Amino acid sequence: MNLKGATFSIFAIVIVLSMILPIPPSLLDVLIAINLSLALVIFLNSINIKEALDFSVFPSLLLFTTLLRLALNISTTRQILTGQGENVRIVYTFGNFVIGSNIVVGVIIFFIIIIIQFIVITRGAERVSEVAARFTLDAMPGKQMAVDADLNAGIITEEEARERRKKIQKEADFYGAMDGASKFVKGDAIAAILITFINALGGLIIGVAMRGEDVTEAIQKYLLLSVGDGIAAQIPALLISTATGIVVTKAADASKLSESLIKQLFEFHPKVLYTVGGILAALALIPTMPKLSLFFLSGAMFAMGFRMDSSLKKIESIEEKQVEQKEVEELKKPENVVNLLYVDPIEVEFGYGIIPLADKDQGGDLLERVVMIRRQLALELGIIVPTIRLRDNMALKPYEYRINIKGVEVARAELMSDSLLAINPGFVTEQIEGIPTKEPAFGLDALWISSSMKERAEMAGYTVVDLPSVIATHLTEIIRRHAHELLTRQDVQKLIDNVKETNPVLVDELIPKLMTVGEVQKVLANLLKERISIRDMVTILETLADWAPTTKDTDVLTEYVRQAMARYITKKYVSGNVLEAIALSPEVEEMIMNSIQKTEQGSFLNLPPDYVQKLINNLSNILEKLVNVSAQPIVICSPIVRIYFRRLIENIFPDVVVLSYNEILPSVQIKTVGMVEF
Known part of the structure; x- marks a missing residue:
């Protein structure tokens, strides 16, 4: 344990022990002064924080300060009831200052302070804490979804999303803790009232009955000390209660409370100050009103409004010049030419x-x-x-x-x-x-x-x-x-890396030993071009690993992948157990197979133009007859012909699906609804 932790632990133990062990009056003065100082520190910190989470230790601190005040109350009560209360100089001074020469007025003032503390500040802070906790917890799922949406949209990175989620969780924990910790503040206010009553009544009984003191002197003495003890405890309690209200009402504003108050109250709307100045001047014209003070305040409001108005206009002028200058400088930067080269996908x-x-x-x-x-x-x-x-x-x-x-x-x-x-x-x-x-x-x-x-x-x-x-x-x-067209090599690499997390052997076998990322991209692009999902990357890569040693033709490899995905393709295009499709005649298939020419750049179909025109016309006639029968026309042919026939018709009939027999499960019955012939 470091020195700070040890010191805090010892101090906490001393607080608990002070409830039992007697404390000398001089040390009690020091502890009361520490309590007051700590309350001031907490109060000023609550004003200067930018957001509630900057003071995340506050709920625990509330418990600690409440315990400290109760311990001091017990110690001062012991001093008062044993007749040594006047030796606690802070208590005596506070009591003498409030009571003065009139006991009744002093007691009334003390109880007014108690009412303000308990009914106004404490209850308000407790209610705000409760509502803030409820709304924070209710809004938590929505905030999490917003983070996920920004992440999916590419607005934030994974690390930024993680930090925002952590902050959302901290906010929920903080306001939940504040909801419970505010009960300590309420309990402390109630305890202060009871302790003051006990001190006054108990001191009076002990002084008169046991020590034989005069009733009037006993009332003066013990009321003074009781009120002094109450004030010494209530001033720090009032400060901390106010700090509680400030912390839980702090909006998500990236500035301090003092800065926000001045800026939002006076700097944004100078016309408001003019209006207030006019109202004060009008009030000064009413007889019996304090004209001097009202006219002075009216003039001050007009002066502040004029100053703020001039400042705003000056700031707007400077900002406009800065924006114009920045735009000119941005246009002059050489790197902006590079930015212009980027094209959104x-x-x-x-x-x-x-x-x-x-x-x-x-x-x-x-x-x-x-x-x-x-x-x-x-x-x-x-x-x-x-x-x-x-x-x-x-x-x-x-x-x-x-x-x-x-x-x-x-x-x-x-x-x-x-x-x-x-x-x-x-x-x-x-x-x-x-x-x-x-x-x-x-x-x-x-x-x-x-x-x-x-x-x-x-x-x-x-x-x-x-x-x-x-x-x-x-x-x-x-x-x-x-x-x-949108699938890039970088995207393919991300997909491969995703598979590698669970199938490292597969990826290491295929890339880069058998295929490059670019070759895999061509196969995936071929699949996407005919709207075949590439989500099952494991099956795709395993098929490529099986056939890549025998051929480097990405078109042929695409056909092997499609056949491996027969179950998916069957489910996508077959309704029930029957596939209604247009078939190619044996003569057409033979003509296409004989017209395939292979080169180093790949294979292509070399059919005479008149044969191509006949095929297109024949297929067009069949599709016209089937327009009211099938929502999606499907052509079925042998595996070796499929890719070439698809490319032959894709520009004219982009919505016609071309399947091979190997892509349909054996359990499916194929029903021919038309035949493409020359």
């Missing part, structure tokens, strides 16, 4: 009319939806979605927005203010009042309707969504379509 720009949808202060929840999009796509596709930047663009129409991928616009849409979007799923025939439009994410027929039409539209079968949902859905679909 995903960016949503919107007109000024959409700003309230992204502003929390105006009730907008678009930011929260963006955070949820990142979490949703992490679960759905297994990718780390980069931070999505939202910013306003005055060049756009008020309710127009556009989505950029790597600085290039990929989508744009315009909303209608104060309206809802009623989407026709495809089977609704009832006509409702609205402005025809297209749903931006999937191009479905839709209507802009008023809020009053929502219930009717839903009853008719329309899917009704609000404006933030339109933007969020569109953004989610765009990210799905371009996920393969």
Whole structure:
């Protein structure tokens, strides 16, 4: 134990022992002075702290100071009742100062101090502590969720999140402890009243009955000493009670209480001082009012207001010049050119009319939806979605927005203010009042309707969504379509590192001995391009480790990975136990296989243009016949043909899914609904 700890422990033991052992009057004076000094230190510290947690030891300190005052009360009571109370000079001086020449007035003043201490300060501090503890504990889950949201959005780092969580826990512990510790302050105030009454009554009985003192002299003597003892205890108690109220009412302001009071009371609103000065001048005109003092205060208020007004204007002028100078200096810095080279992976720009949808202060929840999009796509596709930047663009129409991928616009849409979007799923025939439009994410027929039409539209079968949902859905679909472009080598390395924590042997076998991070990235990008989740990285890497020794072609390796994920693919595309799909004729498959050419850069399909056109036309005719039968057209073919046929049609039919027979579980029955032929 260090010296500070030993000293504190010894002092605490001395306090407890002083309740039992008699203390000489001279030492008792010293201890009372220490108690008063400690109360002043606590009071001044509570004023100067910036936030409540800066004084986190305060709840324990309340118990310690309460114990100290009670011990001193017991010791002074012993001195008073044994007839030696006048030797405790601080007690005698306080009593003589308050009582003076009039006992009744002195006692009344003492009880007024007790009332202020008990009813006003102590009860108020106790109630504030109780409410602060309750609201802090109730707000704790919300604060934790806010930290998680900022972490997921990339606003803070993991270490900053850890520190904020720790601070939230400390706040909960502190206010919970303050709720209990405030009961010590209340109990101390009650004890002071009882001890004063006991001292006065007990001293009077002992003095008159046992020592034969005169009644009048005994009343004067013991009331004086009792009140002196009460004042000596109540002044520190009052200071600490006030400090308790200051600490628990301290808002999360990064400045001291004294600075905040002066700044917020006088510096922000000079017009308030002018108003007060005018009111005081008007009061001075009333007869019998103290005109000199009121006119003096009125003039002081006007002078302070004028000074504050001039200071604010001067500060605003200086700040404007500093901002302008800083902007000029920033533009001159050579490193700013480097900053201009950075391109945001995903960016949503919107007109000024959409700003309230992204502003929390105006009730907008678009930011929260963006955070949820990142979490949703992490679960759905297994990718780390980069931070999505939202910013306003005055060049756009008020309710127009556009989505950029790597600085290039990929989508744009315009909303209608104060309206809802009623989407026709495809089977609704009832006509409702609205402005025809297209749903931006999937191009479905839709209507802009008023809020009053929502219930009717839903009853008719329309899917009704609000404006933030339109933007969020569109953004989610765009990210799905371009996920393969957003996946970087750095992201792949993070995914590999995550697998390495639980499967180090697998990662060490594959990278870098068999494949590079770049080659793994190409395989993952191929999967994401066809919306196959890469969340099961263990299966993907194990398959690559199995086949990488035999081939370096990332397209072929992608096919092996897809076959290893047959269970996932089957569940994704097969409803029930039957797969309705369009098949390729044997002639088409043979033609494609014979047209595959392999080079050092990879394999590609070299079909004559007229054959390609015939295939596209044939497939188009089949899809037109199936448009009302299947929501998602699926083509099935042999494994070796799949990748090449997919690339052949992906630009014309991006939504057509191409599967191989090896990607479907054997238990699934394949039903051919069309045949692609030449």
